[in-house]
């Protein structure tokens with residue numbers, strides 16, 4: 206009897222040491238990727254965080270004095286003469302514009318991307334790959350080049366204006382370029398594949414016979430769309446929205462090329478702070494706030510859909 | 520209304536107009552000369568239904584029976600509105616269905632693969648049709664729990680449908696289709712995915728549901744036994760044609776087409792010559808020797824002289840040799856299966872019949888291979904077939 210318990214003990218302790226050893230091995234094997242993440246992820250972010258609480262150097266760079274000026278600057282303007290602060294919406298406007306343009310771009314991508322993905326999903330399997338391939342073609346060209354191509358299309362002497370003039374619908378060129386419209390269009394164009402692909406992947410296995418079941422149960426086309434197709438495509442739509450919204454919010458090239466000075470977005474603001482304005486701490490602060498906005502909106506989204514099992518479904 | 524119908528049927532002879540009205544009221548589905556061609560005007564045009572006429576009565580358990588590809592699903596899809604007839608018309612309780620989209624037809628389908636909505640719970644699935652009909656929330660909830668009770672699924676109301684067994688999914692599909700209380704319920708091989716035992720259970724269940732709800736069921740199967748046990752009437756289809764419509768008894772005992780006879784159960788088909796006939800019966804001289812009385816099929820006007828007659832193995836029995844007027848032959852094969860045996864008897868002319876002989880009480884085997892025997896049969900056992 207006693208022998209047995211002793212045996213059991215030694216057995217369990219040897220099991221424990223083996224487990225510990227395994228854990229050690231596991232950590233060791235994970236180390237390279239953990240270190241990589243540390244270097245490319247956490248380290249630069251910490252630099253940004255630290256910089257945002259310093260004072261700007263006269264010719265760029267930072268002075269190592271602690272200061273919350275960068276954050277105050279976002280909301281308040283210092284008077285040049287007496288340094289007194291007054292509330293300013295200049296930067297908030299840029300934030301607001303960025304968010305609304307990103308929302309527009311996301312909506313536009315859903316409106317164009319959903320039917321596209323749906324169409325591809327209805328095609329016979331061998332043809333689907335061709336369509337998916339076509340969707341990815343824009344990725345082959347540099348974003349800057351593609352954006353300049355948009356510029357050529359939208360400008361006063363561009364295809365659209367000349368075309369409409371030739372048909373006789375308009376007499377004078379409509380100013381399309383350097384508007385918020387141009388920026389949204391550019392964003393939609395740039396990020397559309399990020400919407401189409403996840404929606405397609407959620408529709409890929411869709412059983413189209415469910416539509417007949419819907420019609421059979423007295424639903425008309427619109428009801429079938431709202432109650433059957435969209436709920437099933439929802440995880441894809443959600444993923445697509447995240448994938449479009451986030452890069453749109455921080456877009457730099459598109460507003461730079463298509464927006465002119467009037468449609469500046471956060472990305473351009475950050476760039477100018479590190480460039481011409483030589484206010485690195487301010488640039489760092491904006492970048493961090495942008496991150497916070499994204500993080501908070503993602504968390505709100507997760508909380509809301511988490512209850513209903515939105516993302517996890519399918 | 521009920522009263523009026525009764526009176527009308529009583530006065531059938533005098534009042535033919537009233538009969539028409541009565542017929543209109545009691546026909547749940549009336550299919551007239553309906554043809555369906557898939558891919559019309561293309562090289563691969565496919566005639567799935569050819570000039571089909573069929574009347575299905577109210578409150579009937581009607582079965583479409585036929586081999587794969589004979590057009591059963593096509594017929595259901597025409598009734599549900601998923602396909603349009605190439606020619607002909609379909610009426611639902613006397614009103615034309617032409618041009619009416621599926622969601623405006625008071626007809627529900629239980630799909631072969633169930634097609635339950637994967638993003639909804641059992642209760643939400645069942646509520647769907649009711650909600651689309653614009654029923655109030657209270658009404659929807661009441662109907663849902665009623666129907667859930669009917670199919671004994673109350674305890675699983677909040678489950679997602681992909682967490683159900685095949686039999687449970689089957690019940691949900693049934694409940695979903697029954698909930699809006701359609702005028703006609705279409706069931707496309709709903710039991711074919713279930714295992715044998717569950718299938719037997721669901722057969723009884725379906726029959727019960729039809730009785731309790733009083734809804735007309737149109738049930739598709741290619742299993743003849745299922746059709747015989749469940750149906751009030753059966754239509755046997757082949758290659759887009761209706762071969763015979765009748766009660767299970769009629770279909771089994773008096774098949775009028777060679778195809779129907781072959782398709783349903785075991786049957787012996789013998790060749791012979793029609794030598795005489797009256798309204799319902801004909802006298803046939805069989806190639807194997809004797810003359811028998813046989814029932815005539817409905818359309819017997821243009822029967823050839825050469826005919827085939829069918830007889831079920833269980834309507835034959837083995838007797839002593841040389842009983843007068845009986846078929847005589849030699850036992851060529853014998854299969855014993857407990858309650859009886861299948862005995863193959865070969866005649867002089869090479870034709871062969873199978874006899875299903877009940878076992879004797881004494882348990883002794885009465886016959887041996889190569890015994891010369893004669894075959895007894897009762898009146899009305901033979902049926903003349905058309906092709």
Ligand SMILES: Nc1ncnc2c1ncn2[C@@H]1O[C@H](COP(=O)(O)OP(=O)(O)OP(=O)(O)O)[C@@H](O)[C@H]1O
Pocket residue numbers: 557558565566567585586587588589590591592593594741
């Ligand atoms: N959409 C379609 N296009 C072309 N031909 C079709 C189509 N649907 C069915 N058919 C053809 O029509 C014929 C009847 O098909 P249907 O589906 O009605 O058969 P079924 O009796 O239901 O067979 P099963 O028992 O195999 O389900 C078949 O030959 C089939 O190939």
Ligand SMILES: [Mg+2]
Pocket residue numbers: 591592593707
């Ligand atoms: Mg079928």
